[in-house]
Amino acid sequence: MDGKPIDAFDKAFELAARLSEAMRQALTERGLTERRAEVIYLLARAGALVQRDLAEALGCSPRHVTGLIDTLQQDGLVKRTPHPADRRAVHVVLTEPGAETARWMTRHRHDSARTILGDLPATDLAAFTRVADRILGHVTQAKRENRS
């Protein structure tokens, strides 16, 4: 066994559940939630974002972004700065502690990957990625179908 589709499929779901639980736990120790971490990740990548774009990227309502940024700002991880061209909009940028958190996230991700998967053959990892991509292709396809 373990070469059958259903086994791999079930394994993927188990992985999904445990991984997000583990992630949640690691983030909690740093005083973060998945959502807040996502904001930090997006800001680290983009440099600065308007709340509207954050809502788009996060797939949540603009109203909720307000709250997210509120608490992130209270925690000193981001700051609201005036948008250079649009006085309605708010530029959200990482503070230095926020940027350090982003670096920690990256470091942690790479370290975990190396620790957990470092000694597996590249062929296994490549096969894993192939199967994962196949599943991803189908779930994102389904998503688009529902959107139209």
Place this chain on the structure above:
Amino acid sequence: MDGKPIDAFDKAFELAARLSEAMRQALTERGLTERRAEVIYLLARAGALVQRDLAEALGCSPRHVTGLIDTLQQDGLVKRTPHPADRRAVHVVLTEPGAETARWMTRHRHDSARTILGDLPATDLAAFTRVADRILGHVTQAKRENRS
């Protein structure tokens, strides 16, 4: 690329996010949530369960199980029956519609697996499972460490 640990690791997280989203969506169309589906799955497997054991299996508070069973009962998927030996406890069992829902879940799972992964070589699926197991081993280990 794609043979590197970090790529597989990131892929696993993307898989986790998309898969639970896809799951949530499929369940919504049947009027279920992940939690309610989990209850149905557990009941289908065990035959009957006391709410206390459900709370244990779900990893949530007994109080929350009360609410979960309330709505599931309103929807006609489960029923509360007196526990044969303990008058404090409640035996929760699936109704016929509940059992049918459980069968639908199983069918849907198998069909999806076949559709999505059916034509991939068994060696890829086996490699996928190996990598998934490696990750699972680490996250559950971490969980136990934190527990002690």
Place this chain on the structure above:
DNA sequence: GTACATAGTGAAGTAGCTTCACTATATTTG
């Protein structure tokens, strides 16, 4: 049979999220 543990539930509260209504500013258009 008194003391203590356990199963379930009401009441109240938290976190994450939504919609709706409103203000302030931008953009379009006649």
Place this chain on the structure above:
DNA sequence: CAAATATAGTGAAGCTACTTCACTATGTAC
């Protein structure tokens, strides 16, 4: 350029999934 319309953000209110705490009813142990 003035009027109409669209857009960025936020307050208010509300929903869902969950928790803890206090309480009742029952079971178990000494």
